[in-house]
Amino acid sequence: MTTVAPQQASIDAMARHLWDVLIIGAGPAGTTAAVHLARNGHSVLLLDRCCFPRDKVCGDILIPDALQALARMGLRTEVCHLGRPLDHAAIFSPARIEVRIPGDYVTLQRLHLDALLARTAVDAGAVLCHGNAEQVGVAQGQVSCRCTSGAEVHARVGLIATGANVRLLDDLPISRGGLGGAVAARFYVRSSFPLDRLVFAYDRSTLPGYAWIAPLRGRIFNIGCGIAADTSRRRRPNLRSMLNRFINSFPLAKLLLEQGEALSPLRGARLRCGLRPYIRAGSEIVLGIGETIDATFPFTGEGIGKAMETAERAASAVDIALRTGDLSRLGQFPASLERALRSKYLAYDQAQRWLSRPWLNNLVMSRVRGSRFLRQEFAGIVDETVDPRTIFSLAGVMKSLWY
Numbered sequence: 001m002t003t004v005a006p007q008q009a010s011i012d013a014m015a016r017h018l019w020d021v022l023i024i025g026a027g028p029a030g031t032t033a034a035v036h037l038a039r040n041g042h043s044v045l046l047l048d049r050c051c052f053p054r055d056k057v058c059g060d061i062l063i064p065d066a067l068q069a070l071a072r073m074g075l076r077t078e079v080c081h082l083g084r085p086l087d088h089a090a091i092f093s094p095a096r097i098e099v100r101i102p103g104d105y106v107t108l109q110r111l112h113l114d115a116l117l118a119r120t121a122v123d124a125g126a127v128l129c130h131g132n133a134e135q136v137g138v139a140q141g142q143v144s145c146r147c148t149s150g151a152e153v154h155a156r157v158g159l160i161a162t163g164a165n166v167r168l169l170d171d172l173p174i175s176r177g178g179l180g181g182a183v184a185a186r187f188y189v190r191s192s193f194p195l196d197r198l199v200f201a202y203d204r205s206t207l208p209g210y211a212w213i214a215p216l217r218g219r220i221f222n223i224g225c226g227i228a229a230d231t232s233r234r235r236r237p238n239l240r241s242m243l244n245r246f247i248n249s250f251p252l253a254k255l256l257l258e259q260g261e262a263l264s265p266l267r268g269a270r271l272r273c274g275l276r277p278y279i280r281a282g283s284e285i286v287l288g289i290g291e292t293i294d295a296t297f298p299f300t301g302e303g304i305g306k307a308m309e310t311a312e313r314a315a316s317a318v319d320i321a322l323r324t325g326d327l328s329r330l331g332q333f334p335a336s337l338e339r340a341l342r343s344k345y346l347a348y349d350q351a352q353r354w355l356s357r358p359w360l361n362n363l364v365m366s367r368v369r370g371s372r373f374l375r376q377e378f379a380g381i382v383d384e385t386v387d388p389r390t391i392f393s394l395a396g397v398m399k400s401l402w403y
């Protein structure tokens with residue numbers, strides 16, 4: 001597949017303009033905000049330190065929240081065409097109890113997804129620039145950003161969407177919270193083994209972490225593993241040996257590799273999970289979105305959809321603030337995000353704590369496997385029509401024993 005690169009200008013030419021919105025980081029969060037704001041007629045400068053198309057370490061799995069956000073931008077058909085639609089996921093417990101959850105999933109390498117999103121932002125009217133943001137500040141009611149090249153750009157509102165790289169927040173009175181999160185790694189394999197479903201394994205070889213196998217287009221597979229980790233600690237979990245244990249003991253992974261070849265080295269990255277959107281007084285015209293505010297889900301490590309959703313919500317708040325001229329309204333953004341999304345993060349956090357215990361994981365999976373009702377509830381959690389607490393709570397356990 002060839003990827004059409006978006007048009008990317010040099011940051012040095014942008015300095016004299018006062019932009020309505022400066023967005024730093026052109027991953028799913030930054031590009032989504034750029035698309036919505038530019039389509040609403042605002043002047044948007046979108047800055048990224050990388051040239052597109054660029055790789056991003058990821059499992060490349062789009063779950064329903066991401067697909068819905070893509071649909072709201074009019075990109076769903078193209079994403080399904082470029083990627084590989086899959087209609088169910090298999091979840092394995094430590095005792096290898098397999099539960100199949102029907103659902104709406106697409107896999108698409110981030111190399112292609114992020115280039116498509118960046119191109120859509122440019123088509124909507126945003127200006128995409130190559131530049132590494134070094135410092136962000138707020139002075140005299142404007143946001144300013146200095147890049148490594150020395151260029152400085154100015155805007156009425158700033159959105160920080162730099163993913164797990166949160167160094168820019170050091171310059172602002174934005175609360176960073178703890179460094180709760182996870183680390184994960186993946187590599188690509190080409191294999192003739194016929195696997196047509198997503199695999200998530202809470203295998204005994206990976207617990208308290210988990211592993212995944214994501215079939216992509218063209219007999220390529222994304223295989224990886226992740227584990228909750230205090231990323232502020234010096235000693236990180238050894239993901240390479242965790243993945244080797246998985247590959248050597250989990251039959252599907254073993255078969256895939258026996259009939260295939262590795263296409264890339266193992267690459268890892270940190271994930272920031274749990275949602276922490278706080279802003280302190282004085283910096284209301286700069287909002288964080290996506291993984292920068294820890295928007296990735298604990299437990300599943302899925303973050304593309306929530307990066308886009310936090311971006312949509314921020315774009316809507318910025319649009320109203322710019323139209324009314326009342327930028328102080330942006331101060332309400334963290335609380336509105338909390339109200340809309342907090343309960344989901346709490347439930348996923350609970351799920352992570354539960355399913356990292358082998359006996360509880362086996363119990364939940366054996367109940368879900370034996371109950372059509374519970375499988376539907378699980379599918380509902382994935383497509384966000386069912387509150388995760390339906391299963392991951394004391395009441396949920398009681399219910400699972402009953403049904």
Ligand SMILES: Cc1cc2nc3c(=O)[nH]c(=O)nc-3n(C[C@H](O)[C@H](O)[C@H](O)COP(=O)(O)OP(=O)(O)OC[C@H]3O[C@@H](n4cnc5c(N)ncnc54)[C@H](O)[C@@H]3O)c2cc1C
Nearest residue numbers: 025027028029049058059060061133163184290291303304
């Ligand atoms: C191994 C792994 C597997 C994962 N698997 C999945 C999955 O299958 N599905 C899923 O939904 N989520 C997955 N995630 C999480 C997902 O990758 C993130 O949640 C998602 O990328 C967050 O999007 P974002 O736009 O907030 O940040 P990012 O995608 O990280 O984008 C940030 C952008 O900011 C740019 N940038 C950073 N610093 C600067 C700077 N100083 N100046 C200018 N630009 C800058 C970067 O170049 C980058 O383009 C996975 C994560 C990992 C690590």
